[in-house]
Amino acid sequence: MSDVKDSNGNVLKDGDSVTLIRDLKVKGTSVTLKRGTLVKNIRLTGSEDEIECNAEKVKGLVLRTEFLKKA
Template structure:
């Protein structure tokens, strides 16, 4: 396989995301890939299993994205951006997203994949209850609100939420400020 050979050379026979040298394989970067080295990355089994959702995301493992996001290869930049976006509820991932620079066509490619990955389905709270527009929810933990200089305290009621196009997030007003909240940190009333 010419693609695998090119990726082995390009990556120095290491995972292009975490630098592991074990159990490596070619991963064509969705949503459309011509299976060339330019549209693929070389990844280890641990990264691949998490990318494909076979195992839960290991937050500490993905701190490697702080390095891989600076890779010169557009396909590696795209996957780094997508994974950071998926982990954006973590402050370190949001900080990396704020720093990352992508050329316009690379950013378009990265965002196409994010839109394609968004799963269709209901937004659910921490207990698995389905949320709807207009529901009232309560925060189950303190959440530091970036850019607003306050912490939304556990037990705060958020009235009349709005669903977003991402089933993991909702919008609501806390302390008079409209913010995006992670549904997993909420409990339906």
């Protein structure tokens, strides 16, 4: 599996913290995650473009790495 990288090309690992670089609407909910939101303790998935995390009231969220930067 190749390295999972954030929007700036930094390598991400399990347990890292990331910050959102734009507002993201969460499908299936009325929640919008704001730009600058810190997401802690991420988990890598089988895809190099996605990570799993738990953020504010939303558990088991999958985020695309193009919207993240390493904190």
